[in-house]
Amino acid sequence: MIGHELAGRYKIIERVGGGGMALVYKAQDILLNRYVAIKVLRQQFVHDEEFIRRFRREAQSAASLSHPNVVSIYDVGQEDETHYIVMEFIEGHNLNEIIKERAPLQVDEAVRIASQICDALDHAHHNQIIHRDIKPHNILIGRNGRVKVTDFGIARAVTSTTITQTGSVVGSVHYFSPEHAKGVTTGEKSDLYSLGIVLYQMLTGRLPFLGESPISVALKHLQEEFDEPKEVNPLIPQSVENIILKSMRKNPHERYQSAEEMMQDLETCLLPDRRDEPKIEFDDDEDQTRIMPALKTMQSDDRDDYTAAVPVHDTMNEVTDEEEVHEGNKKKKRKKQALIVGSILLFLAILTGVVIYVNNMLVVPEVTVPNVVDKPEEVAVKELEDLGLVVKEVSRVYKQGVDEGIVFKQSRTEGTVVKKGADIILTVGDVKPLSTMPDLRNGKTLEEAIKLLKVQKVDEDRIDVKYENHDSIPEGQIISQWPESGEEFDPDVTQVRLVVSKGKQSITMPNLIGQTRSQAESLIKEKGLEIGSVEDMSSFTVEKGKVIEQWPYQPNEIAEPGTKIDLKVSSGYPPEAINYTFNVPVAPSREGEKSQIRIVYSDALGDKREGESRTITTTEIIPVKLLLAPEKNGSVEIYRDGRALETYIVLYTDAKNGTVPQPQIEAPPEPEVPASTEPPQQDGDGEPEEDESERNEDSDSSNEGKRKGDNKKHSWKDDN
Known part of the structure; x- marks a missing residue:
């Protein structure tokens, strides 16, 4: 798959993970120029029509979710026999890796992570999507600390044949709810049970139930109690332990009724007045303490009735059976009359309430909608509520030129006459959404870095580039960046700084031949080189005290910084000259x-x-x-x-x-x-006489x- 362009759009870069059902790859969306994660169904399931049908349906259902703590689903498709889901790519680690590395986590960190997971589940549950496989492996923690829940709905696609084939279901048995382990229909509360186990594992560094086989673990979920968190980690506040105990009740009715309820508990559990709250008690425990007294009362009442039915011989006053029967009939008649009167009174009260309600519905005062645009949110809400209008929703959206918290749109226009109690929606200015700085290092060139920044809407004029030598990073690649990878920044105002490698520092070797020894050594030091061995050598051509040879670099060659330079210096003519x-x-x-x-x-x-x-x-x-x-x-x-x-x-x-x-x-x-x-x-x-010239010539x-x-x-x- 590496290097393959899936659907002609997604270029597979590397494999980043996988499980029993699918493999996960990092890819580049060529069309939108962004990184994505692609989950590809394993080949052994491509002929399981039921699995494929549910796989697509659940993936499409998960794609309807849009939440900051949910991994976004971008695309679902098929190419030949390859079934895939395209998702948001998260730079970071999954929670399982963090637990293995650092557990037990700090209480505030664990609560913060659990709260974000709960927020994601609340959003999913409101969209009728049950996760069914909450576990640390499916929780991603981005570099900015944001929690992302992934694999929504995929667990639903597991057929009976995949339980033994893939091991994915069995592998998650440590996080099963009791109803999940029994194979009955699971719902929202099953997700909350799994989240309780995740929180337990974060704070204790271990799982609540362990066994020699998946079946034994599943039975423990059904039958056994776990070690309470504070017994394992005494530093856990009682308020946090209470959340774990409530979310992990075997009876679903005793757990949190919704993810929203659990999230509210998580958001307040670390407040000073809650940290040392009493340990939570459950209804079944209270019932057990009340059963015996109730039974005793019932037995006492029976005994009294029995005693009343038995004639008691009193020397002062004897009662005959006929009188006793007559008295009983009178009592029954009085009870019947009281019941009739009470029913009539109840009917009249209900009728009166209905009349009042209908009257209020039919006769509702009208109000005129005021203009609250350009007003602070608090002021606008109070003004509308004082008039009897209901602010149904406050939507926060960034708009250029509008300060945070200022209303710039209202669903009902000014001057509109509506009934008192009518709904109105306000749109309020929000802080500008920040972009996340991509990783521009790890082998990326300046050209590649600039392309990634342009995707984040960073203008090239706001990119400062500096060049420096580097011994290990090749020329042209990024040495460092600011802001750092994963940091949030405003692409419209932030000045991005990049340091680009010029490669190793190049030194042109000077000509040392003919220089005196001291001159040569000074030149070596000036160039950032080191002095190696210095040997004397006789020479006919080089004056005594001057350099004859240099090594390992000759004049004008490119030398590496820190290299030792050896010299041979003339000792003058040889002694035999x-x-x-x-x-x-x-x-x-x-x-x-x-x-x-x-x-x-x-x-x-x-x-x-x-x-x-x-x-x-x-x-x-x-x-x-x-x-x-x-x-x-x-x-x-x-x-x-x-x-x-x-x-x-x-x-x-x-x-x-x-x-x-x-x-x-x-x-x-x-x-x-x-x-x-x-x-x-x-x-x-x-x-x-001989001529003198002739003599000279002869001479x-x-x-x-x-x-x-x-x-x-x-x-x-x-x-x-």
Whole structure:
């Protein structure tokens, strides 16, 4: 049934209860957008035509009831083989659950509940509906404390076949009246007997009759007396015990004559002057005390008559049988005459009364109906009664603009001439009926909550929404509401406040890498996180005292509040690292001429790092500081005038052992001398002297070849 749309209108949400005859579901009325309770007849009874016929008839009869303490019946129907009754849905608990949890209840609470049940029964009895199954299971207590009686008339639908099939009748045997247990016709007083047992159970925490079987319990209702309430709970006032004792009399004639009479007793039983009233005595007890004296009197009278009929011999005066008979006849004659005279007088008195009554009926003075609209109820009633009119009914109805207790309508218009004693009905302003706040929490979203409030006629402008983070309620669902669920409120003026969850608080993890330890710890605390473990770790790239790693969240990831953040902080270079200065010789392309020198080097701190750049005109030594490690050698690249010139490899092992080869310093070639226009001179052998430029070129070629040989000597291939 869950999820099924019954009759295309009622969407079944969940099962909330059930008994031997039916199952009860919570459903949503799609048409009216409200929650309802649906009682569905169990499948084993769908072919019992007699049961179904009575089930429908009694449900329809109960639907005619309209009372604040009666669960309203909205609809009765059938879909295929499913027979159902749609009822008002009550948020709360049934009385049986409350008794199990808290019994014995406080006296004032128990009396208040019983009084409301009695009010509901009075309404039903006036509509010729007998409940026949009053028990705590059928009494619902709403969140606002209002009592609601349910299952009106359904007990009538139980056929003889259902007693053994469902157990519903047997299950209620603890609340049967004696006449119900005997199987005879039950009436209003049977309901009052059951209510007395409910009140007994509320105040004592136990049932008056218990047995090993339903039959034994039923026999106890018929034959045995129960422990009086005050014997079980001495705190019960005598006035309240009297109500229980009277309502639970085995003879229906000795119980309350109506629910109204019992309700009046309940409403006054806790008044100070009634709490310690005498214990109630019943007619049968009084009769038992009067029977014996009456019998004695009767025997005495008989004895006197007998004595009078026997002749008594008196020496002074003897009476004969004839005289005695004559005297008896005279007495009988006098009695007959007195009877005739009395009858005549009685007839004349009755006749006189009839004449007076008829005269009063025929001759009735007339009165003019005054206008009592806009007057207080008390003033209006007194004014009408002073004129001899009878205020038959005062109906209280809320009307906008009319204060409570002010008459705004009268059944007979002003100036109407009526007979004295005529009835008149007044309609008086009442307090505005309040709505009951629905439950907007328990997984409902803001959109769903607003829909429910609109059903209660709450304007959206009077709904205040606030958003807060929450660790357990998902984003978008309601955290709290005001007014609270079940509270009564005026939808036209009440400002409803809702707090909506933003989900768990989100924290964007800051970048701690490169921060000092103290800076990182401050950032962690500012973000609502906690500091976890902090470990030292050697590093070639991160300065000592600064963060190398953070865990478990990396920068810009979403972190959960309160998470511990672990840090790894640089302890500086590892102990095996070596700082080594490599002196690099550089020379211009020609001595005295400008050349642009650029140095690029690699070591444990990184590859292709820019070193010194300078302009030189002569050979120089440029120191390059390298950091070497076992797994990281160094290299130095020399660029002259934008062209790669030399690459030197510095091995970690050489640096450690002091065996790093040092590059050779070579002088750059001299600048060229301009050629002479004079003929070449001859030397002493007569040969012409060699031109200086040619010598320089030869020298340059020779030196260049020598440098190339040296570079190969210090290349990466040679070193490795």
